[in-house]
Amino acid sequence: MVGVNAAIWAHPWDLIDEGPESAADRLETLGISTVNLATTMHSVQTLNPHNPERKTFFADASAYFQPEDERYGEITPDVNETMGDANWAAEIANAFDGSPISLRSWTVPFHSSQQGRNHPDATIRSPFGDSLVWGLCPSNPAVQEYGRALVGDVANNHGFDAIEMELADYQYGTGYGWHHQEFFTELGPLGEFLFGLCFCDHCQENARDAGVDVETARENARAGLEARFDGGLASTTDVGGGLAEHRAVAAYADVRRDTLTDLFESFADEIAPADFTYYLKMGGLGDDRMGVEHSWKHGLDLTALSEVADDVTVLAYHEDPAVVRDDVRATKELLDVPVTAGILAGHPILDTKDRLADQVDAALEAGADRLSFYGYGVLPERNLEWIGDVLESVQ
Ligand SMILES: [Zn+2]
Numbered sequence: 001m002v003g004v005n006a007a008i009w010a011h012p013w014d015l016i017d018e019g020p021e022s023a024a025d026r027l028e029t030l031g032i033s034t035v036n037l038a039t040t041m042h043s044v045q046t047l048n049p050h051n052p053e054r055k056t057f058f059a060d061a062s063a064y065f066q067p068e069d070e071r072y073g074e075i076t077p078d079v080n081e082t083m084g085d086a087n088w089a090a091e092i093a094n095a096f097d098g099s100p101i102s103l104r105s106w107t108v109p110f111h112s113s114q115q116g117r118n119h120p121d122a123t124i125r126s127p128f129g130d131s132l133v134w135g136l137c138p139s140n141p142a143v144q145e146y147g148r149a150l151v152g153d154v155a156n157n158h159g160f161d162a163i164e165m166e167l168a169d170y171q172y173g174t175g176y177g178w179h180h181q182e183f184f185t186e187l188g189p190l191g192e193f194l195f196g197l198c199f200c201d202h203c204q205e206n207a208r209d210a211g212v213d214v215e216t217a218r219e220n221a222r223a224g225l226e227a228r229f230d231g232g233l234a235s236t237t238d239v240g241g242g243l244a245e246h247r248a249v250a251a252y253a254d255v256r257r258d259t260l261t262d263l264f265e266s267f268a269d270e271i272a273p274a275d276f277t278y279y280l281k282m283g284g285l286g287d288d289r290m291g292v293e294h295s296w297k298h299g300l301d302l303t304a305l306s307e308v309a310d311d312v313t314v315l316a317y318h319e320d321p322a323v324v325r326d327d328v329r330a331t332k333e334l335l336d337v338p339v340t341a342g343i344l345a346g347h348p349i350l351d352t353k354d355r356l357a358d359q360v361d362a363a364l365e366a367g368a369d370r371l372s373f374y375g376y377g378v379l380p381e382r383n384l385e386w387i388g389d390v391l392e393s394v395q
């Protein structure tokens with residue numbers, strides 16, 4: 001019987017600190033065949049329970065490889081300051097070269113508060129004109145150029161089998177929790193959507209070119225947010241319902257789909273012959289969590305994504321296995337590409353091996369083509385053992 005194809009996400013510092021050869025051996029023992037290695041990611045503090053060198057790691061949004069400078073234009077990767085002159089991605093790729101573990105790059109290109117601070121003209125702009133520092137706008141030509149250079153650099157210079165991209169779309173309303181946020185007004189789904197709807201010069205220009213009444217769209221977006229601030233609009237107001245009443249805003253948001261489709265096509269071209277994977281991550285937690293059918297809110301056209309992506313990963317992070325199953329099923333229905341189920345194999349999603357087994361069963365039952373567990377360095381040792389045991393039981 002063919003075994004389950006299982007991957008695990010990993011941060012480079014955990015593999016480097018342990019020794020990548022040793023980590024590869026450990027992963028093979030667990031039944032893991034692929035590592036999705038972070039090569040660029042957002043600001044983070046991780047707790048690293050089994051790391052032999054450090055139990056926590058702080059990083060500003062940065063890159064974990066040495067970029068090929070001549071590829072880049074105005075925006076360049078921010079090399080991680082702890083890594084310094086080293087090249088963690090290359091060290092890990094070299095160490096994994098003789099192992100059966102394949103390497104894919106987990107690349108977060110545009111969700112970067114460091115890039116946002118350094119390039120305030122390239123960030124998402126709220127309907128009020130504020131710069132949302134955590135996100136570069138995918139409509140901006142300089143951002144697009146950076147994204148293409150980045151994926152080409154990582155794919156061509158480091159031998160990854162695939163570039164797995166996360167957060168290259170318009171999905172920032174509150175920046176997924178950034179810094180110590182003091183949001184003492186509940187934005188709700190419509191408020192979050194409107195707050196993150198970008199009105200930078202490039203988004204406005206694209207919309208105008210498409211015949212959208214940009215001024216009405218912006219006025220309506222501002223009015224919706226102000227109504228939320230003063231209580232005139234319920235926090236539970238549905239995005240679709242809200243937009244049905246404001247066609248200019250809906251049309252404005254729709255223009256982003258073509259922009260992203262074109263951008264992702266160009267990413268796939270740069271990445272080839274390696275594969276292009278996209279992560280579907282819709283935000284919200286608990287009862288507020290949104291399924292993959294909400295992708296349009298981030299400017300994603302799933303039909304078009306099926307054409308350009310080799311596969312997708314749905315981040316099915318929910319404690320209820322029924323939700324994991326539904327996420328995978330919905331993703332398989334909406335996209336015509338292989339689907340990886342992302343499973344968070346620890347707190348706060350699950351705390352026993354049985355609960356992990358239930359999640360894995362649900363994903364496989366729904367037809368997941370591959371599993372990916374979060375994550376190597378951030379899980380305690382016992383959770384890694386659960387992964388090994390569960391994978392053995394489903395082989
Ligand atoms: Zn924009």
